[in-house]
Structure formats: C-alpha cells, structure tokens
Amino acid sequence: MAIDWDTVRCFLEVANKGSLSAAALSLRMSNATLGRKIDALEAGTGLQLLERGPSGVRLTAEGKEIEERAQKGGDHLYQLERLAFSLKADRSALPIRVSATETTVSAVLAPQLPRLWKNHPQIMVDLVMSTELADLNRREADIAIRLARPKNEGLIARRLPVITAGLYASADYLGGRDPRRLDLQAEKLAGLDEKYGQIPEVVWATRHDLQQALSVQSSSIYALLEIAKSSAAIAMLPDFLARRHDLIPIAAPPIPVRKPWIVFHRDNRTNPEVKAVREWIVQSCRQYFTDS
Known part of the structure; x- marks a missing residue:
C-alpha cells in the first residue's frame, strides 16, 4: 500500500489538534476534504485510527502506534521542507x-x-x-x-x-471624576478571561482583589477596547492601543509588563x-x- 506524505501530515495534525475542525483550520482545508483524507488513510491501512465524538477525536490503540511511527518520519520530512524553503532560488511567490x-x-x-x-x-x-x-x-x-x-x-x-499595559476609561465613563482617585473595587472593570491560564494580568487582578469587580471578561483585547470606548467599564489594555484611541489612564497598582x-x-x-x-x-x- 502506498501512503503519500500529505495524507500522513493531515493525520498527524488531527492527532495533534484532537479535532478535525481545528486541524482543517490549521491545514487551510475544508472539514470535508480533511475527513476524506483520513477516511482514505484508514481504508488504505485497513485500520480504524480515530474515534470521532461530539467533543473531538481520539486516537485508537492502532492510531497511537501509527502516530508514533509517523511522527518520527514526519520530523525528517519537515526538516526537508524547511531546508528546501531556505534554499529555493525563487521565493518571490512563497508567503x-x-x-x-x-x-x-x-x-x-x-x-x-x-x-x-x-x-x-x-x-x-x-x-x-x-x-x-x-x-x-x-x-x-x-x-x-x-x-x-x-x-x-x-x-x-x-x-x-x-508591552506595557494599564487600566483605561473614556471621559464619559468618568463623568468628570478624577481618574487618580477611584476606588477600583467599586467600579465596573473589564479584563481578560482565564482562557490563557494564569497569565500575569489575571494573577495581578487576583493579587489586588479586583476579580470581584470584573463585570465582563473576554479573551479578545479588541472586545475590551470597545468596552472602554463605549463607556461601559474600565478596561485593562496595552498602553499603545489605549493611547491610540484617546482613552484616559486610571491610577492602579503597576501591571506586569509582557x-x-x-x-x-x-x-x-x-x-x-x-x-x-x-x-x-x-x-x-x-x-x-x-x-x-
């Protein structure tokens, strides 16, 4: 049975991501196309390599063995891809x-x-x-x-x-109040959620007892920016981005730099x-x- 590298690469990406949709996004192909490649690999090997479920995919015992062997060969093939890319004379069409x-x-x-x-x-x-x-x-x-x-x-x-960050609000949110004299625990705050784990911003908010003041959380910095611009809350933002939108800095304990x-x-x-x-x-x- 002949197995082409592209099909193996797709299988490794699914195994790595644990999800067909996530792997398809990474590989820049449709879910249907990726599904057909996995089906072809399973048909060609005569083995069920993945168990599909509502929460993603899981490797079968046979799939784990195939993945382990393919991973070793895949590393060498990726090295060849990188080397070919670095040596290619005409790279103008390669992003x-x-x-x-x-x-x-x-x-x-x-x-x-x-x-x-x-x-x-x-x-x-x-x-x-x-x-x-x-x-x-x-x-x-x-x-x-x-x-x-x-x-x-x-x-x-x-x-x-x-990258430095701070707390920022709009002039309308402040309503003439002094941004240096706010009781942050009594204000509405917007901050990053815990999608990224215990990142410095989350640790900072916990250390200063400000988690309970969070009225809204998001994993998107741009969502936090729009919240501040709309006068809904005080938001934690990168300094360069807040200054670009004329938001007002709020006095707060120093936020860790990234x-x-x-x-x-x-x-x-x-x-x-x-x-x-x-x-x-x-x-x-x-x-x-x-x-x-």
Missing part, C-alpha cells in the same frame, strides 16, 4: 508566515506593511492570527511572536521591546526574505512597544 496574537497582527503589523513593501515590494506575507504556539519545526509559521522564550534547540529567539520574543528556525536564519520580515517586525514593534 512568509508570521504567527502572532490578534492584537499584534491587527494593531502592530498590519499598519506597518507599507514600511515593509517600501524596501521589499516583492515579499508576500501571511499574517496568521493565533493564540496557540505555532510549531516552527513543522513550518506552521516561518516567524512567530511569543510571550515566552521557547526552549527548543532548533529555534532562535530574540527579545522584542516590552516580554515578547521573535522566534524563527535556525534553518531560516540566512533566508533573505525571512530576514527582511524579521527586521520589519522588530521595527514595527519598536514603533509601539517600549524598549526594556
């Missing part, structure tokens, strides 16, 4: 994939695209908005912006300027297009973030 949060993509990188194209008009970029850590070893991205330094030996990480990293695979360290995009990202972040 450079950049993985970052929604806020970084929309508020930092997108407005700075003219700066990139002024010197490198031929470069295509794929700005991938993701809260998950893109796997650079598998070229899910060529460059990633992460809030923690990765430990993988195959990756190179460089510090970016820090320390982002720009990360890329060492195979791409000499790729001129990837290097140009890395330099553009650093310049863009310096435009909005604060040098540490």
Whole structure:
C-alpha cells in the first residue's frame, strides 16, 4: 500500500489538534476534504485510527502506534521542507508566515506593511492570527511572536521591546471624576478571561482583589477596547492601543509588563526574505512597544 506524505501530515495534525475542525483550520482545508483524507488513510491501512465524538477525536490503540511511527518520519520530512524553503532560488511567490496574537497582527503589523513593501515590494506575507504556539519545526509559521522564550534547540529567539499595559476609561465613563482617585473595587472593570491560564494580568487582578469587580471578561483585547470606548467599564489594555484611541489612564497598582520574543528556525536564519520580515517586525514593534 502506498501512503503519500500529505495524507500522513493531515493525520498527524488531527492527532495533534484532537479535532478535525481545528486541524482543517490549521491545514487551510475544508472539514470535508480533511475527513476524506483520513477516511482514505484508514481504508488504505485497513485500520480504524480515530474515534470521532461530539467533543473531538481520539486516537485508537492502532492510531497511537501509527502516530508514533509517523511522527518520527514526519520530523525528517519537515526538516526537508524547511531546508528546501531556505534554499529555493525563487521565493518571490512563497508567503512568509508570521504567527502572532490578534492584537499584534491587527494593531502592530498590519499598519506597518507599507514600511515593509517600501524596501521589499516583492515579499508576500501571511499574517496568521493565533493564540496557540505555532510549531516552527513543522513550518506552521516561518516567524512567530511569543510571550515566552521557547526552549527548543532548533529555534532562535530574540527579545522584542516590552508591552506595557494599564487600566483605561473614556471621559464619559468618568463623568468628570478624577481618574487618580477611584476606588477600583467599586467600579465596573473589564479584563481578560482565564482562557490563557494564569497569565500575569489575571494573577495581578487576583493579587489586588479586583476579580470581584470584573463585570465582563473576554479573551479578545479588541472586545475590551470597545468596552472602554463605549463607556461601559474600565478596561485593562496595552498602553499603545489605549493611547491610540484617546482613552484616559486610571491610577492602579503597576501591571506586569509582557516580554515578547521573535522566534524563527535556525534553518531560516540566512533566508533573505525571512530576514527582511524579521527586521520589519522588530521595527514595527519598536514603533509601539517600549524598549526594556
């Protein structure tokens, strides 16, 4: 039986994501197309590899064994893909994939695209908005912006300027009150939810007994921004974004800064297009973030 690499790659992505829909999104294909590939692999092997359920998929015992063996071979094939990408003479039609949060993509990188194209008009970029850590070893991205330094030996990480944050409100919300003298526990607050775990902002709110003052939570910074702009509540926001919308800073205990990293695979360290995009990202972040 002949098994093509693309089908195996799809199976590994489903095994990794635990969901057909999540894997299809990552692979940029429809659920139906991905489902047919998995069906073809199961038919070709004569094995049931996945158990499908309402909450996602689970590997069968046979699927786990296939996944373990395929993973080892897959790592070598991904290395070949990265090497071919770095050596390819004509890269003008290949987009450079950049993985970052929604806020970084929309508020930092997108407005700075003219700066990139002024010197490198031929470069295509794929700005991938993701809260998950893109796997650079598998070229899910060529460059990633992460809030923690990765430990993988195959990756190179460089510090970016820090991201500072604060509490902000609109003038209408304050209604003439002094933003330096508010009792925060008596105000309506909007903050990040716990989707990302015990991130510094959540820990900060708990430490200062402000969790009970949260009237609304969201995993979207842009939702928090709109809440503040609508005068519904005081919101925790990145300083650069709040200043852009003329929101008023509210006196509060210092909020921990976030320390982002720009990360890329060492195979791409000499790729001129990837290097140009890395330099553009650093310049863009310096435009909005604060040098540490």
